[in-house]
Amino acid sequence: MWVFYNGEIILQDKVSISPFDRGFQFSDGVYEVIKYYPKKFFELEAHIARLKNSLNSLEIPIPSLDNIKQILEELITRNDLENSPANVYIQISRGYQFPRRHNFSPDAKPTFFITVEKFLSREKEKTNGVKVGLEEDIRWHRCDIKSTSLIPNVLSKHRAEENGLSEMIWHRQGNITEGTHSNICFIKKNQLFTPPLSNFILPGITRKVVLTLCSQFDIPVNETEININELKEFDEAMILGTVTEITPVINFEGSDTNLTKPGPICKLLQREYKKLCYE
Ligand SMILES: Cc1ncc(COP(=O)(O)O)c(C=O)c1O
Structure with a gap:
């Protein structure tokens, strides 16, 4: 499966996230689930607005989301999902921080990860x-x-x-x-x-x-x-x-x-x- 990881579209096996990522250590992150119905991402703007709100509330720096639609389209195409409903999962954690401390440093670099998977009918x-x-x-x-x-x-x-x-x-x-x-x-x-x-x-x-x-x-x-x-x-x-x-x-x-x-x-x-x- 092709996934988006920190700015690149790569195969899932190539992703490696540090155990010192605050997402792993503290569940210090946010997510969104968006539905793809051929050929559109349903209510994309509303999901992105909520994602930004969640990031703001946790004081996680907001990565550039200007080209999010192109990234999602690319993931759908690469994974051969154009013609079936799919779930898009977006997760952004506060990122790597060593040594482990509860308080976060303002310059942590968020970890940005997206997957798409076929939606099973309900x-x-x-x-x-x-x-x-x-x-x-x-x-x-x-x-x-x-x-x-x-x-x-x-x-x-x-x-x-x-x-x-x-x-x-x-x-x-x-x-x-x-x-x-x-x-x-x-x-x-x-x-x-x-x-x-x-x-x-x-x-x-x-x-x-x-x-x-x-x-x-x-x-x-x-x-x-x-x-x-x-x-x-x-x-x-x-x-x-x-x-x-x-x-x-x-x-x-x-x-x-x-x-x-x-x-x-x-x-x-x-x-x-x-x-x-x-x-
Ligand atoms: C706790 C909770 N409430 C409500 C919802 C429904 O939200 P949405 O319609 O935006 O998917 C979700 C979706 O995952 C949820 O996790």
């Missing part, structure tokens, strides 16, 4: 819906930064899979925040409900696109706290993400709900989202 989940679990959100208070420090996400997702669930949805003292790699929204009486943007959730690009679709289709949007005790009130639920796209939720393990199958608003949003991806 049609079954999107058509049939998925089961999710609920857990207390024990992450830090800056979940709006797309940091590579993902241990709570890793462990919760692992527990979800061990229990035959597609995703784990988190709550803080009962108020739902988001999933390990997705935002969440609900439908009640033809209105959409989703937790408000804050430092407790990632400002998802899919969430943003879905809210825009709602305004185009006259679906009222309520960005409001949602308590786990209210789950029974909702007619539909969906998890949202670049890889997840719009996936209906048909069961919250251990909770009493009225969700049974993917509902009409979910199907409408899925259809319109797909048009945007492939138009």
Whole structure:
């Protein structure tokens, strides 16, 4: 596989990153996942803007991103992925620093790494819906930064899979925040409900696109706290993400709900989202 590493496109075997890279030692870095739908990078500008925000928040110097589209196009072509949906993974760590110290030097040179891989279809989940679990959100208070420090996400997702669930949805003292790699929204009486943007959730690009679709289709949007005790009130639920796209939720393990199958608003949003991806 061809990858981008610090300014060059090279074969993956040729990449060598020092164990003194702060990405390795402290998870001191940020990332983005962007979807390539033949022939475009979906919402590229929004992803790059979020990447810059994440870098700024961690005081990591922002590398030049002027030619990012050309780099991504080159990676797609070299890896023969022009005609299939693919996931683009971008990671920037603060870079090499020796000796190991918690405090960082302002002149560390960031390590910049990009891969592309074929996207495996999630049609079954999107058509049939998925089961999710609920857990207390024990992450830090800056979940709006797309940091590579993902241990709570890793462990919760692992527990979800061990229990035959597609995703784990988190709550803080009962108020739902988001999933390990997705935002969440609900439908009640033809209105959409989703937790408000804050430092407790990632400002998802899919969430943003879905809210825009709602305004185009006259679906009222309520960005409001949602308590786990209210789950029974909702007619539909969906998890949202670049890889997840719009996936209906048909069961919250251990909770009493009225969700049974993917509902009409979910199907409408899925259809319109797909048009945007492939138009
Ligand atoms: C914690 C978290 N929330 C939400 C999302 C959805 O964000 P996006 O729609 O930008 O992919 C992700 C995506 O990976 C995520 O990791």
